[in-house]
Amino acid sequence: MGCQIRLLMLFGTLISFASVVLSKQGTSVYYARPYLPSACYGNRNQGIMIAGANPTLYNGGKVCGRRYKVRCLGGTNKTPHPCKSGEITVKVVDLCPGCGANEINLSQDAFSRIANLKAGRVRIDYIQYANLKFLVH
Numbered sequence: 001m002g003c004q005i006r007l008l009m010l011f012g013t014l015i016s017f018a019s020v021v022l023s024k025q026g027t028s029v030y031y032a033r034p035y036l037p038s039a040c041y042g043n044r045n046q047g048i049m050i051a052g053a054n055p056t057l058y059n060g061g062k063v064c065g066r067r068y069k070v071r072c073l074g075g076t077n078k079t080p081h082p083c084k085s086g087e088i089t090v091k092v093v094d095l096c097p098g099c100g101a102n103e104i105n106l107s108q109d110a111f112s113r114i115a116n117l118k119a120g121r122v123r124i125d126y127i128q129y130a131n132l133k134f135l136v137h
């Protein structure tokens, strides 16, 4: 096997290892429109791929504007087929006071891309988008 190919494989392994280490597992719920106003941006529209952060993650607003990649890992109840494949990127625009530790409140538009709305609450993993970009570039 060529040296360049080996290096590429090593690099790929390191990237996936790093994203596994840096990503966090938690749960997600969702909220319906209208999405305004938000705790971070008031009535300024930030689109529909948005989320509310639990109080710890929100950290007094420091998390506002950060982007997270989110994947569905499984259900938290008996609803069949809780997850859809793929991942989404959402921007944190809000505080979710009722969210538990590592819980994220996704917009309904975001949640429905990765999960079955009927499932209500699903297990997720999430990673700050900038981390991933930093690792890849």
Ligand SMILES: *[C@@H]1O[C@H](CO)[C@@H](O)[C@H](O)[C@H]1NC(C)=O
Residues within 6 Å of the ligand: 029, 030, 031, 052, 094, 096, 097, 098, 099, 105
């Ligand atoms: C999710 O956000 C909506 C809108 O801000 C809120 O009404 C709802 O209570 C939140 N969910 C939880 C679990 O706190």
